[in-house]
Amino acid sequence: MNWKNKLSLAVVMVVGVGIFIYSMKDVSLSVVQAEIGDLQWPWLLGAIGCMLISLLFEGLIVYRLLQKQYPSYRFRDALRVPLLEQLFNGITPFQSGGQPAQLYALLQSGIDAGRGTSKMLMKFIVYQSMIVVCFVISLIGQFHYLATKLHALSALVIFGFLIHFFVITALLMVMYWHSFTKKLVIACLQPIKWWGKPATYERYRQYAAEKIDNFYQESLSLGSDGRTLFQVSLLTLGQLFFYYVIPYFILQALQVKQIDVLMVVGMHILIVMIISLFPLPGGLGGAEFSFSVIFSTFLTQNSKVVLAMILWRLITYYLGMLLGMAALAVKPRRVTE
Numbered sequence: 001m002n003w004k005n006k007l008s009l010a011v012v013m014v015v016g017v018g019i020f021i022y023s024m025k026d027v028s029l030s031v032v033q034a035e036i037g038d039l040q041w042p043w044l045l046g047a048i049g050c051m052l053i054s055l056l057f058e059g060l061i062v063y064r065l066l067q068k069q070y071p072s073y074r075f076r077d078a079l080r081v082p083l084l085e086q087l088f089n090g091i092t093p094f095q096s097g098g099q100p101a102q103l104y105a106l107l108q109s110g111i112d113a114g115r116g117t118s119k120m121l122m123k124f125i126v127y128q129s130m131i132v133v134c135f136v137i138s139l140i141g142q143f144h145y146l147a148t149k150l151h152a153l154s155a156l157v158i159f160g161f162l163i164h165f166f167v168i169t170a171l172l173m174v175m176y177w178h179s180f181t182k183k184l185v186i187a188c189l190q191p192i193k194w195w196g197k198p199a200t201y202e203r204y205r206q207y208a209a210e211k212i213d214n215f216y217q218e219s220l221s222l223g224s225d226g227r228t229l230f231q232v233s234l235l236t237l238g239q240l241f242f243y244y245v246i247p248y249f250i251l252q253a254l255q256v257k258q259i260d261v262l263m264v265v266g267m268h269i270l271i272v273m274i275i276s277l278f279p280l281p282g283g284l285g286g287a288e289f290s291f292s293v294i295f296s297t298f299l300t301q302n303s304k305v306v307l308a309m310i311l312w313r314l315i316t317y318y319l320g321m322l323l324g325m326a327a328l329a330v331k332p333r334r335v336t337e
Helices: 003-023 029-037 041-067 075-090 098-108 113-149 151-176 178-188 190-195 198-223 226-244 246-253 261-275 286-295 302-328
Strands: none
Touching: 003 286, 003 302, 029 302, 041 075, 041 113, 041 226, 041 246, 041 302, 075 098, 075 302, 098 113, 113 151, 113 198, 113 226, 113 261, 151 178, 151 198, 151 261, 178 190, 178 198, 190 198, 226 246, 226 261, 246 261, 246 286, 246 302, 261 286, 286 302
C-alpha cells in the first residue's frame, strides 16, 4: 500500500468510529452493554461464518476462471484476490479500487495482465448479472413494503438499480455489439480531442479499444464454455446468498423473534443497492443510515437498531478489510503455464 492508501485507510477507520459514536448519542451505554451481554453468540458466529463463506465462494470463482489456463494456480492464491478486493473497495470512492487490486494480485501470481483483466471483467459481468437478478426478485416481493413504509429510500433503491442495470447493459453491448460499442465509446472520447492534447486523446482511445477488444475475446471464450459460465453463475449466487443472509443471523443473535428470513434477505439486497450510490469509501454514512432506517422496522428498541448496525458493519465491511490487510502481507506463488 502506498501512502495515499494508508491515509485513506486511516481516514476510513476514524470516520467509521465517529459514525458509531454518533449513532449511540441517544442510546444509553449501559443498555448497549446489557444487549451485548444478552447476545446469542452462536448466531453471531454464524453471521461471521456467512461472511467468510461468501469470500470462499468468490475465491472459488477466481480459481475456476483461471484453472484451465493455469493448472498450477493454487486456490489459496485465488482466495487472496477477493480479500485484496475487499480492502481496496473499502478505502476508495465508489469501490473503484477493487478491480485494480484484483489485477495486482493476479500479476503477483504471474498471470498475464491481458488475460487477468479479461477474467476479472467476466467475473464482474456475472456478478453484476446475478445482483440484478437478485434485486428484481427482491423488488417484486419487497418493494410494496419499501414504498409504503420507507418512502425516502424508494427513489434511492430504484436509482441504484438503474446504475447496475446500465453497467450490465454496457457490458452486454460489448459482448454482442462489439463493433458498434467500440465506435460509440471512441465517439464519447471526442471531447478530449477537442479540448485536450491529441496525445492524451490517442492514449485514451488506444486504452479503451484494447480493453473492449480483450473483454470481447474473453467473452467469446467463456460464452463457448457453457459449463464454466454455469458454474461461475452458481458460485456467484452462493456468494451473494451467504452475504445477503448475514443480517438475519445478527437479528437472531439479538434475540429478535418472528422475523422472516426472506424479508430480511430482501431488505439487505435493497440496502446494497443504496450503498452503491454513496461516493464515500464503503458508502460511509449512507450504509449505516440505510441499515438503521430499514431494520428499525424489525426492531422496536433503538439500542438494538444501533447494535445491529454496528455488528453488521463490523462483519460485512471492516472484517473484509482486516482480512485484506493480512492477505496483502502474504506473497503468492508464481504460476507456470
